[in-house]
Amino acid sequence: MNAYEVLKERGFIEQLTHEEEIKALFEKGGVTFYIGIDPTADSLHVGHFLTVMAMAHMQRCGNRPICLMGGGTGMIGDPSGKADMRKMMTVETIDHNVACIKKQLSRFINFDEGEGGAIIANNADWLRNLNYIEFLREIGTHFSVNRMLAADCFKTRMDRELGLSFLEFNYMIMQGYDFYELNKRYNCMLEMGGNDQWSNIIAGVELIRRKAQKPAYGMTFKLLTNSEGVKMGKTVSGAVWLDPEKTSPYEFYQYWRNIGDKDVEKCLALLTFLPMDEVRRLGALEGAEINHAKEVLAFELTKIVHGEAEATKAQDAARALFGKGAATVDAPSTEISAAEFAEGMDILTLLTTIKVVPSRSEGRRAVQQGGVKLAEQPIKDIDFKVTADLFTDGKLLVQKGKKTFHNVILK
Structure with missing residues (x-):
């Protein structure tokens, strides 16, 4: 199977700019493509991991990845999918985050020199020292303001009182320019990213086709959401990070062990390397047997991110906890409107x-003394807000002390 067929079968692909041309491109193989990562933190999180897995599948099928670090675009911030302006970061913070993310990526992508080895690039190399007048004349002339304002990422912000700053309005042009630069430097022909990047990706495809008069293509992936359409990767203690200092291997394992029944097959397909026959077999399990599929998912994902030894330790700890905590299944429950x-x-x-x-x-004393947990995660802030996205299959386990358990059920 070529990379297109692999990504299609596993459920990655959402939108394509030129479907038939892209299929033909993959049949030939050896495609140089890129995925951009803005360094908004010093670690990747679960939302990034889906695109990292797509990159890994692409490389395994003989294509060449470019991991583009947003050392330049990170100084503005992508307005896509954001209701408010991002917090501005210093150059020092951005450069630190870039270095940390580069190190993480090397666990999943092969950067060995030679044919097929991935490339690490940083758009700071061409964005931070741009001549503004030159840039406007050479690049800005290829962008229509009317078309840019029609993009979803801008329309949402324009409808709000805060509007859209001119700073952020430039982001789409800069991302399009990234693709143009990578095309010139490495003959990169394909940009890939989350579905929220569709407008930005089209900008780059059209810039190359207009200015360089060369073929260029775009592909987006489905965002990682649960069966209710809520973005996955958040727990009561915050985002699920790939850095073990931010989210321990045990917490990481437990997150995937506790996902909703309807999400198991999708996550096995998108986030592991298990063959699709096995993915479908595990996804078809029902009742109590679906817990086995969840264990497989949690173990495989933790193994990829943290290594087999940490995955085994996390699984053993989780099994011991579930063995002791079987009584929580029979805990009293209260229904509360969503x-x-x-x-x-x-x-x-x-x-x-x-x-x-x-x-x-x-209640305040219990929280301050560390005696309250939600879904096995300790709550230490008396102002903590419990939201619907913290529930799994409409249920949230509340624990006070060592012996008091209570299930909250959405109605």
Whole structure:
């Protein structure tokens, strides 16, 4: 199978700029492609991991990845999918984050020199020292403001009171220019990214076709969402990071062990290297047997990210916990309307509503003393907001102390 067939079968592909031409390109093989990563933090998170896996599949099929670090675009921030302007970062912070992400990527992508070895590039090399007038004359003339404003990433922001800053408005042009530069430097013909990048990717494809009069293509992937359409990769303690210092291998394992039943097959296909016959077999399991599929998913994913030894330790610890905590399955439960969590219910209100504590003051003490957990994650902030995306299959386990368990069920 070529890379297109692999990505299609596993469920990655969402949109293509020139489907038939892209299919023909992959049949020949040896495609140089790129995926951009803006260094907004010093670690990749689960949302990035889907595109990293796509990159790995592409490389395994004989294509050459370029991992583009956004040392230049990171100084502006991508408005795609964001309701508000991103926080501005210093050059020092951006460069530190780039170095950390480069190190992480080397665990998943082969950067060995030679044919097929991946390339690490940084758009700071061509963006930070641009001559503004020259850039406007050479590149800006190929962009239509009317078409840019029609892009979803801009329309959403224009509808809000905050609007869109001119700084962010430049982001699409800069990302399009990235593709143009990579095409010139490495004969890169394909840009890939999450579906929220569609408008930015089209900008680069059209720039190359107009200015260089060369073929260029774009492909987007489905965003990693659960069966309710909510983005995956968030726990009560925050994002699920690939850095073990931010999210421990055990916490990482537990996140995948506890996902919803309907999401297991999709995650096995997108986030592991298991053959699709095995993915389909595991995804078809029902009832209590689906827990075996979840264990396989959690182990395989933890093994890829943290290594087999850490995956084994996490699995052993989880099994021991589930063995001791079987009583939590029979814990009392309270149904609460999902609307109550739309804006977030504060933790003290939740504890008193389900009568785990008799008063807010006792709830405050329990939280401050580290005695409250949601989905096995400790809550230490008395102002913590419980939102619907923290529930799995409409259920959230609340624990106070070592012996008090209570299931909150959405209705």
